[in-house]
Amino acid sequence: VWSQYEEAPVEEVVPVLEEKERTTNYKPVFVTEITDELHFYVQDVETGTQLEKLMENMRSEIAGHPPVEGSYAPRRGDYCIAKFVDGEWYRARVEKVESPARVHIFYIDYGNKETLPSTRLGTLPPAFSTRILPAQAIEYKFAFIQVPQDDDARADAVDSVVRDIQNTQCLLNVEHLGPSCPHVTLQFADSKGDVGLGLVKEGLVMVEARKEKQFQKVITEYLNAQELAKTNRLNLWRYGDFRADDADEFGYSR
Template identity: 35%
Template sequence: LFSGIDCPRGARIGPGGKLIGENEPFAEEAAKFTRSKIMQREVEVEVEGMDKSGSFIGYMFVQTEQGLCNMSIALVENGLASVHFTAEKGAYYSQLCVAEEKAKKAKLGIWAKWVDEEAIVQAEIASADEKMERTINYRKVVVTDVQRGNFKFAAQSVDDGRSIEAFGPKLEKMMKELREELRKKPPVVGAYVPRRGDLCVARFSADKLWYRARVEGVKGKSIDILYIDFGNREVVDVTSMAALPAGYATQPAGAREYQMAFLQMPNDVDHANNSNIAFEQILFSVPFMFINIEYRNGGIENVTAIIETSDGTRTDVAKTLIAEGHALTEQKREKRFASLIAEYQETEKIARREHRNIWEYGDFTGNEL
């Protein structure tokens, strides 16, 4: 077995020569590529370990016109395998990562449909920062999770030509296929060793079904994870996790995390709890909403949001929270935000004068009107 990589699996030959299962995408190409490189040739093997069936696990090297070729790196470089988390311990991890990046950028093999979302976002943010005026380009999203205490939420984008009705079934189809594969090839309990940043699968505590997840923290057997297609987090036991089957890591995360721009959560615990409730009620009161990316901070897109009620009225979420006395206006120095900040500040003044919620007992900021 080649070390350091996750290669598409091919169908297995069962009793009577009958094929069991189906070839994963590019499994056949990976097999042909490997045969073309090593069949009838002398090779060198660097053994790292052995699996339960007694097969050696390690790196294989074959002499080519370009020099000694590491087959694990060659497969990754040609888009016929991805880097496995176990490679991090080995001597060839950095070379494997470089090879994977090259394959991604060239959209080779398993990366043919890969989209560098981070590069797109960074380009948009850089373009916005160069402009003196505020950029308005609303995107349609479906909120999937709301965090408490920070005005953050997770949402699935439905503004790239997909309708809400079409997006849901597409994600559900991927989930169904993933779970079916795990049913046919059940993971060995305890075999998976989670590492921070890993993509994996985890059983959600509410329904015990498998979902794609990212490891955010490891504390012994308690693992902090983010369900990447829905944006919710929880702590799970390591026995409720498994390696993500090949072919499912290349599909973009279904949900993205956002932070409400220009808002501050009250420090008082009781008021903060009321603000959390109000925030959740607003976001979950409609099937979708529109967000505008204002700026990026700490890797998270900070947005303003608009909801549309049943009568067609459009409401600014941040302004509503400020008006009801559930949030304070955050100060921003950029000129392009001056007009919007001024509007929010005027709304906040009214909430203060009318002693709404956090202003119930008057001003607590030292800026009494």
């Protein structure tokens, strides 16, 4: 029965990987805070009026029924209200309680942090909870760049970004996801100039040379800007390419 049997050849199916294109969909945001690690927090411009209305109504209610000083017992993870240095109340989250005199809080709509006594905190009224309006400060990180590990060099980069974009409107595009927050490119609202690329041109940061095909055009632009910054010995490159021999010694890594 099997003397004339021939096994049919197995056709090898090679999966065709669809090349992903870089997508750009820049949306207007308002930059509220820059962190020491060069992350930043933004508010979505489209929901800005909702936040303004919520803050107005919340402060009106608090003015009519002010919290009794010292009556609030903060617990880690709680949402609360906190009185900022300007004397106004804002929504916040308790991050750590050292003592009644030292409570670490995070302003959920702006991204800044502060350490306050519990006497400047109060219960967040339910009508203004995150179920009514989610926290408006969203954390992002610049795509395609590496922030210097050296404290002074990193501080120079942070200072530049604070001067250029804090408390201003910009345009934001999500490039890819990261372990802690999305990585994005940010443009100045007026000139459409790339903020991250500007940092590279000034020699304040290094380029993260990613391998994904969809990013190669923008990565090439960043690398060309980095080479020019090296040639002109700007900031990080003032003594040449430190990464060649002394990267470990100066706290840098490729």
